[in-house]
Amino acid sequence: EAQVTQNPRYLITVTGKKLTVTCSQNMNHEYMSWYRQDPGLGLRQIYYSMNVEVTDKGDVPEGYKVSRKEKRNFPLILESPSPNQTSLYFCASSFRLAGSQNEQFFGPGTRLTVL
Amino acid sequence: AQSVAQPEDQVNVAEGNPLTVKCTYSVSGNPYLFWYVQYPNRGLQFLLKYITGDNLVKGSYGFEAEFNKSQTSFHLKKPSALVSDSALYFCAVRGYYGNNRLAFGKGNQVVVIP
Secondary structure (H helix, E strand, O other): OOOEEEEOOEEEEOOOOOEEEEEEEOOOOOEEEEEEEEOOOEEEEEEEEEEOOEEEEOOOOOOOEEOOOOOOEOOEEEOOOOHHHOEEEEEEEEOOOOHHHOOOEEOOOEEEEEO | OOEEEOOOOEEEEEOOOOEEEOOEEEOOOOEEEEEEEEOOOOOEEEEEEEOOOOOEEEOHHHOEEEEEOOOOEEEEEEOOOOHHHOEEEEEEEEEOOOOOOOEEOOOEEEEEEO
16 A cells, blocks of 8 residues: 555653654655644645755754655654644655656654653 | 645535635746645545646545636635535645745634534
8 A cells, every 4th residue: 555654653752852753655756755733834844855865954944854865764853852843743755756746645643742 | 935825714514515615825936736635633635736727626525626826726615515524624835946845724624514
């Protein structure tokens, strides 16, 4: 089944404790992206990647890191989480060919709470 | 930079009545427009998109959307709403030029009343 998977689905942590949220897709997509969803703000892009070893900042990159060492994986790293990073996080992927026309496929989401 | 406005926080509609969710956009050049739906505790699912051609686009689950260039709008419609259509709906836009970044609206909660 074609899908985007994220782990963990739920995470409660404390301020300053490094964490990684994994994202993996099995559709051979070149493009991958991370979003956070907050009430009243919709989805805001954190980072995106056009292909392996190519990443760039989105609209709200502060406090996050990403890497793209393999085509299928795009982990999101919070080196020192803070309470304002409490949010619902989504990973998404799409084909790069004819880039702008392609719809994105979303993972199920990771609900993160930072105490 | 591209942006989307979804002016209503919540849309209430009786089952069987027409459903409309409004979206206006701002982008440089020609727009690529998308609608996504989010059911509770789920990720976003693609509904439909406008790339070029016919202004009326048909998508999944009986939804359609009309592109209006002069009004910079892309309203989502369904002729007869079902209770199962109750969900959060997002409009998104991307410009013809650029880096594949997608700008989302804040979302509209649709409540279909039995």
